[in-house]
Amino acid sequence: MxxxxxxxxxxxxxxxxxxxxxxxxxxxxxxxxxxxxxxxxNLGYNHPKLNNALMEQASLLWHTPNLYENHLQEEVAEKLANGKDYVAYFCNSGAEANEAAIKLARKATGKTKVITFLNSFHGRTYGAMSATGQTSIHAGFQPLVPDFTYLPFNDLAQFKQAVDSNTAAVMLEMIQGEGGVIPANKKWLKELAQCCHDKGILLIIDEIQTGIGRTGTLYAYEQYGIEPDILTLAKGLGNGIPVGAMLGKQELADTFSPGTHGSTFGGNKLAMSVANQVLEIVNTxxxxxxxxxxxxxxxxxxxxxxxxxxxxxxxxxxxxxxxxxxxxxxxxxxxxxxxxxxxxxxxxxxxxxxxxxxxxxxxxxxxxxxxxxxxxxxxxxxxxxx
CATH class of the missing domain: 3.90.1150.10 (Aspartate Aminotransferase, domain 1)
Structure with missing residues (x-):
């Protein structure tokens, strides 16, 4: 048993x-x-620099709540921004990062409709599962979080037809990983991003699997000539230590005012010490x-x-x-x-x-x-x- x-x-x-x-x-x-x-x-097993960073922090302090300043969070956030005007929220997984992204988009826009794509995968918590365009993931868990619309990937005509005045955001993976390793078409994605920009729709890029160097750049979106409003990360960011992050454009920062969202363990010092070292190694x-x-x-x-x-x-x-x-x-x-x-x-x-x-x-x-x-x-x- x-x-x-x-x-x-x-x-x-x-x-x-x-x-x-x-x-x-x-x-x-x-x-x-x-x-x-x-x-x-992403950096393999038993990496000496990551081991040292973790052990050094473990000997000092494992955890403090997000009631106090955390210089490690600031350092990692700056590295993740990578020279652009992003601010960061830290959590513990990719699903949590996507939950934060959905909340941020709806609160910032005052709208509720989120467009995602068939065969996508964004996680298994209720919001992230509802964003996922796979009926097999939904089975047995209805009713889902409302106002998600699933469209064919790489199809611009159907996307333009689905956009309306209640569309808060579009959420997609640069490469649909769980769905079959299906890359976004560059022309489609550039036109989609332009449409979002023109209509005030937030573009959320889920880089949980494609980010942190996996595709040969720090983020896969950098190879497509676009820039998301919101970016979600996890997996390789901690190289096995649970950590997730959501980045949002600076103009969205005030949307998450004190009390709107949070995580007990998000951005804890152990995770941040490792993530900091991961970015030092990868982003060169x-x-x-x-x-x-x-x-x-x-x-x-x-x-x-x-x-x-x-x-x-x-x-x-x-x-x-x-x-x-x-x-x-x-x-x-x-x-x-x-x-x-x-x-x-x-x-x-x-x-x-x-x-x-x-x-x-x-x-x-x-x-x-x-x-x-x-x-x-x-x-x-x-x-x-x-």
Whole structure:
């Protein structure tokens, strides 16, 4: 008998240690991790600078309530603003960040309608779940929070038809992660952003999975020529320490006056000490350029593999080190993931039949080669014939 709710479908292995970009299970088997803990461990495992930051803060003070000043919050907020006029609110997860974004948008505009997109994923708390455009996530939890409208992703005509005088915000992911690693079309997104600007609609970008260097820039939106009014972050920001953040334009700051929103643990000193160090490491030109180079290596290798007739790869999508391989069927995908795990490579699923690859941003070039070799061996039974 387990004393846990069965709400997670767990693998019958337990990881007990991690180092660099590898995990080790209880039996001693070692795995190259191409999941990053679902996009969390952007800097890999047992990173000495992060360990030191956490231990140093732990020896001083774990927690103070948000009744007092917190210089670490100020430092992290400034780093997250990245030279732009954003202010930050700190919480503990991506779902919490999205809840804050929805509240901010409705309060700031005095309107209630929020447009999101089919196959999106924004979290499992009530507001975030209601923003998520997947009926499977909603099942059994109706009635949802009202006034969410779900539209096809990358479809401008339907978006323009749906906008009305009660539209407070549009909320979207730069790449729909859980929905199948589906990138936003650049032309569509620029026109959508312009429409929002013209009509006074707030643009909320959910960068919980794409942010903190995952796509080769600090934020994925920077590659699209747009600038959101509200930005949400989590996952890689704490590299395993629970932390979330919502950024909003300076003109929205007074909307969250004292007493309007809060979190007991949000922005605690342990989380902030790690987030501060994560941003010091990630947000440098050398680090982000290396992510872009490794992305090219991974996509090139996968493209060669996809050319093999027996590979079963129908499409390759993504940006940076966020990659989706569309396979023939859900059954084929599940078989593939099992075989990859047996060969020591951990991967993820997205949508029905997409293999999602999210290696740590610290992945080494030789480790990418190792992962490609495992994929090639599993998919076509041996190396590619030159």
């Amino acid at each position: 387990s004393f846990l709710f069965p709400n997670y479908k767990r693998e019958s292995i337990e990881m007990i240690s991690g180092s660099g970009n590898y995990l080790t299970d209880r039996s001693g088997k070692k795995y190259l991790d191409f999941t990053s803990g679902i996009g969390v461990m 030109q050398n680090f982000l350029s290396a992510v872009q180079e490794k992305s090219q290596q991974l996509f090139s290798g996968l493209s060669l593999l996809a050319e093999e007739e027996d590979s079963g790869i129908q499409d390759i999508r993504g940006l940076g080190l966020m990659v989706g391989l569309q396979m023939e069927s859900e059954e084929k995908l599940l078989q593939l993931m099992t075989k990859l795990k047996e060969q020591g490579l951990l991967t993820l699923r997205a949508g029905k039949n997409v293999l999602r690859l999210l290696p740590p941003l610290t992945i080494k070039k030789e480790e990418i080669d190792s992962a490609l070799a495992i994929l090639t061996n599993v998919l076509i039974g041996g190396p590619i014939n030159e």
